[in-house]
Amino acid sequence: MKDITxxxxxxxxxxxxxxxxxxxxxxxxxxxKTKKAVIELAHNLHYTPNSFAVNLRTKESKTIGLIIPExxxxxxxxxxNAIIDEAEKNGYLVIILQSNExxxxxxxxxxxxxxxxxxxxxxSLSNGSNNDDHIQEIIRRNIxxxxxxxxxxxxKCSKVIIDDQIAAFNAVQHLIxxxxxxxxxxxxxxxxxxxxxxxxxxxxxxxKNNIPFDPKLVYPCENVTFEExxxxxxxxxxxxxxVDGIFTITDLVAVGVLSFLNDNEIKIPEKIAVIGFSNxxxxxxxxxxxxxxxxxxxxxxxxxxxxLLEEINCHKEEKNFEPKQIVLETSVIARESSIKKQNIY
Amino acid sequence: MKDITxxxxxxxxxxxxxxxxxxxxxxxxxxxKTKKAVIELAHNLHYTPNSFAVNLRTKESKTIGLIIPExxxxxxxxxxNAIIDEAEKNGYLVIILQSNExxxxxxxxxxxxxxxxxxxxxxSLSNGSNNDDHIQEIIRRNIxxxxxxxxxxxxKCSKVIIDDQIAAFNAVQHLIxxxxxxxxxxxxxxxxxxxxxxxxxxxxxxxKNNIPFDPKLVYPCENVTFEExxxxxxxxxxxxxxVDGIFTITDLVAVGVLSFLNDNEIKIPEKIAVIGFSNxxxxxxxxxxxxxxxxxxxxxxxxxxxxLLEEINCHKEEKNFEPKQIVLETSVIARESSIKKQNIY
Numbered sequence: 001m002k003d004i005t006x007x008x009x010x011x012x013x014x015x016x017x018x019x020x021x022x023x024x025x026x027x028x029x030x031x032x033k034t035k036k037a038v039i040e041l042a043h044n045l046h047y048t049p050n051s052f053a054v055n056l057r058t059k060e061s062k063t064i065g066l067i068i069p070e071x072x073x074x075x076x077x078x079x080x081n082a083i084i085d086e087a088e089k090n091g092y093l094v095i096i097l098q099s100n101e102x103x104x105x106x107x108x109x110x111x112x113x114x115x116x117x118x119x120x121x122x123x124s125l126s127n128g129s130n131n132d133d134h135i136q137e138i139i140r141r142n143i144x145x146x147x148x149x150x151x152x153x154x155x156k157c158s159k160v161i162i163d164d165q166i167a168a169f170n171a172v173q174h175l176i177x178x179x180x181x182x183x184x185x186x187x188x189x190x191x192x193x194x195x196x197x198x199x200x201x202x203x204x205x206x207x208k209n210n211i212p213f214d215p216k217l218v219y220p221c222e223n224v225t226f227e228e229x230x231x232x233x234x235x236x237x238x239x240x241x242x243v244d245g246i247f248t249i250t251d252l253v254a255v256g257v258l259s260f261l262n263d264n265e266i267k268i269p270e271k272i273a274v275i276g277f278s279n280x281x282x283x284x285x286x287x288x289x290x291x292x293x294x295x296x297x298x299x300x301x302x303x304x305x306x307x308l309l310e311e312i313n314c315h316k317e318e319k320n321f322e323p324k325q326i327v328l329e330t331s332v333i334a335r336e337s338s339i340k341k342q343n344i345y
Numbered sequence: 346m347k348d349i350t351x352x353x354x355x356x357x358x359x360x361x362x363x364x365x366x367x368x369x370x371x372x373x374x375x376x377x378k379t380k381k382a383v384i385e386l387a388h389n390l391h392y393t394p395n396s397f398a399v400n401l402r403t404k405e406s407k408t409i410g411l412i413i414p415e416x417x418x419x420x421x422x423x424x425x426n427a428i429i430d431e432a433e434k435n436g437y438l439v440i441i442l443q444s445n446e447x448x449x450x451x452x453x454x455x456x457x458x459x460x461x462x463x464x465x466x467x468x469s470l471s472n473g474s475n476n477d478d479h480i481q482e483i484i485r486r487n488i489x490x491x492x493x494x495x496x497x498x499x500x501k502c503s504k505v506i507i508d509d510q511i512a513a514f515n516a517v518q519h520l521i522x523x524x525x526x527x528x529x530x531x532x533x534x535x536x537x538x539x540x541x542x543x544x545x546x547x548x549x550x551x552x553k554n555n556i557p558f559d560p561k562l563v564y565p566c567e568n569v570t571f572e573e574x575x576x577x578x579x580x581x582x583x584x585x586x587x588v589d590g591i592f593t594i595t596d597l598v599a600v601g602v603l604s605f606l607n608d609n610e611i612k613i614p615e616k617i618a619v620i621g622f623s624n625x626x627x628x629x630x631x632x633x634x635x636x637x638x639x640x641x642x643x644x645x646x647x648x649x650x651x652x653l654l655e656e657i658n659c660h661k662e663e664k665n666f667e668p669k670q671i672v673l674e675t676s677v678i679a680r681e682s683s684i685k686k687q688n689i690y
Contacts, residue, residue, distance in 0.1 A: 046486070048460050063440065063461075071429070072422045081416045084443060088454075093461065095408065095438045098429060109433075115393050116408075116438065141391070226630070255630050262632070285571070285600050287607070287632035 082301025168201025180245030229256020427646025513546025574601020
């Protein structure tokens with residue numbers, strides 16, 4: 001169907017295009033009678049303002065871009081949920097792109113969003129991100145911009161994060177408090193800041209409790225999957241049969257660990273205690289129920305959007321905007337996989 | 346940072362705007378020397394074409410809209426994944442909106458996308474959808490449009506679905522083949538077509554096997570949650586202690602059922618066999634592993650996007666487009682929650 005233009009409405013009513021335009025905007029210098037006629041005809045013809053023309057005039061697209069590593073991921077899907085709900089409340093639409101943990105794709109996507117002239121960009125970096133030219137380009141162009149969860153520490157922009165070092169420290173301290181003396185860590189890949197920080201938190205907790213750090217007890221995931229958790233649990237049992245606790249980079253990996261231990265009838269937590277990270281939904285429904293770190297995904301999405309909106313509004317009012325960093329609280333969720341019997345009674 | 350215009354490039358080089366524009370488009374009537382100078386300067390000034398102006402000229406936004414009931418949902422997040430990957434390969438961006446199962450929100454979102462002049466719309470209907478004025482409006486405007494998974498049967502548009510009746514029939518037949526004689530059904534809400542069809546499939550399987558249908562054994566979910574599964578399992582055990590099989594509308598509900606049965610040490614599948622629907626990831630990691638129906642979410646997303654693209658291209662070429670319906674195959678995934686011992690040996 002052809003779109004209706006102001007010109008067609010004007011022709012049909014025998015008035016000027018300017019009058020039609022003014023009538024639709026409720027200008028005082030158009031008579032009520034004319035306004036009524038224009039509005040009725042516009043309605044009957046299903047007239048909608050051409051959004052491209054509106055965009056060209058206001059220089060606003062009322063659209064923001066969101067780049068995340070993965071959509072099929074409990075933590076990120078919760079963040080998407082919060083961002084699109086918050087954006088909608090504020091009249092913004094969200095274009096979502098997933099980098100699939102590829103830096104090349106992430107760079108291309110940033111370029112796409114810049115060319116699309118979105119009003120702002122939200123990013124959680126891919127694991128592959130080891131240079132940040134594309135991030136610098138967003139900042140150089142002064143496009144409203146917020147990084148969340150997986151960030152690069154040095155970039156000068158707003159950030160919403162948790163303190164991964166403290167959260168990981170608390171996870172490992174929880175295992176120690178439950179009697180673990182030899183704790184393995186299934187870590188994330190080497191690049192991402194959150195993977196590095198969780199590893200540092202693990203080391204700091206050992207140090208604080210005078211447990212010697214043994215690099216052989218650290219197993220790095222490449223893709224952070226269930227299968228890697230299963231595989232590394234097997235390797236840990238074979239190589240270090242006296243390990244009595246495992247701290248993993250995320251719940252998905254921890255569930256892989258539980259699965260291997262269950263399949264081999266190794267008692268959890270009596271023989272090995274396990275703690276994950278992120279409090280995925282499935283952690284409450286696996287057997288035994290998985291202890292983990294609560295990471296406030298919904299709050300993270302909401303705060304990230306609101307920081308972006310604050311910057312967008314500052315730009316509109318031509319005010320200066322100083323990037324902000326918000327650090328959200330985490331907590332240990334203690335469940336069956338780590339609470340040893342002697343601590344229950 | 347201010348955006349660079351063609352005019353600024355023209356002024357700096359002392360040539361006309363037309364020449365700059367032609368140089369950037371590699372027109373043959375501009376000298377190589379001028380082209381080189383324009384391209385270099387455009388690159389150095391970080392010139393990007395104004396996408397709003399490009400949109401206004403081409404009448405294409407290269408953006409499509411996707412409305413789904415929920416983002417935090419294993420099945421839908423897999424579909425989103427497939428759609429944005431497929432869209433990106435074909436040069437399209439995807440605006441994602443979630444209706445949160447609200448018909449009011451869904452109607453508003455359709456209007457937003459129409460006003461945004463997206464090149465096409467993909468929808469999986471909310472459970473609340475009991476009238477389809479907004480759907481008719483998309484069709485009336487001749488906007489390329491595909492419904493998937495949760496559809497309205499009467500709308501004249503392309504559709505990608507599974508045969509929910511056959512899939513549900515097979516799930517219940519599987520329970521009967523494993524010795525179940527009295528099977529309860531925790532169904533979805535009353536409106537959505539897929540919920541109705543799964544219920545019909547359940548009834549047909551009973552009928553085929555000469556098991557009398559008892560409406561008291563059917564429990565309707567309002568929100569299709571884990572908690573409802575837990576709650577209805579309790580109710581079933583209290584009201585009908587001789588029920589020996591449960592078929593649920595989706596895996597999330599089935600996992601709630603398993604959780605209640607486990608907490609109360611009711612043996613699965615010896616006392617009660619359970620089968621879900623959709624093959625969520627967690628179904629493989631709960632105890633016992635959950636039997637379910639494999640529903641091809643990735644394929645559904647891909648097919649839905651490609652049907653939409655076909656329609657978009659037909660419109661561009663001003664060809665007629667006849668709506669198509671694609672029905673994808675499903676299969677029973679038999680796991681521990683339904684395979685009774687006598688059938689294993």
